[in-house]
Amino acid sequence: MAVAETKKWLKIGEVARQLNIAVETIRMYEREGIFLAEKTASGQRVYNEADVQWLRCIRQLIKVKGLNIEGIRRLLALIPCWAMKPCTPDERENCPAYLTGERPCWMDKAQLAGNCTTENCRACTVYQAAINCTNIKLLLHQSQGRQV
Template sequence: MADVIKEEISVSKNEPIYPIGVVSRLLGISVFTLRMYEREGLILASRGTNQKNRLYSISDIERMRCIRDAITNKKYSIPAIKAILSLIPCWKVVNCSQEDRLNCPAYNSIGSPCWTFHHKGNVCENRDCRLCEVYSNFTNCEEIKSYFKQI
């Protein structure tokens, strides 16, 4: 009989450990759909050591559940979801200066979340968007709405 693992395994909810096939089965959606979400900028997949394998965290899975609910139950389109995500005031979360705001495409446009832009010449230039509070803290619809209620 195999030894039983008696130690509790603890993994951060932002640690990408789930391969795309597992996430596809967990959510009941196709791998193609997950790749499309990534292409559209709704999610940021982490790449494995060989840069080919997409890995997702528990937070990513929560985000995808929110996206699926918005599409299937609320009948939102992908552009509508992107527009909603673009309203998250990233400049306030990251505490950007006025100068950074003026040089930021996310601050000056609507239609795509901040993590979809190339940030040159501002505070986000050297940030990893997957690790940024804007991406990692707003993984489900309730968190987004709660934040808006506070501002």
């Protein structure tokens, strides 16, 4: 049920060919924490249109903007998830994403606070907002204006 059947899901090989990158490269983005993949019951990664768009965005950031994976990870880590999720003050004081902001919140899943502990990060508004090349800029602008 996690994988909707109403939409078209592509397998990793199909996406790799479509973007002219290696299958291994896609898996690496996931290992590095800049991408979260949906998986079927058997463990197969499947990608929808939004996922492919995010992968395109990642390639652009790398090839055009000159960022590396570490740079993209830090960009994502700056998104103020604590301002987007209903965390309580004390929950924040125990959340690495709020305390350090070194890595995207979904990378420290085991130590997150509040509902972030149980929620599927792929479905979370923070991740959903992050995997959009246009939106990511806006999110960073917002973080500049907030006193954190």
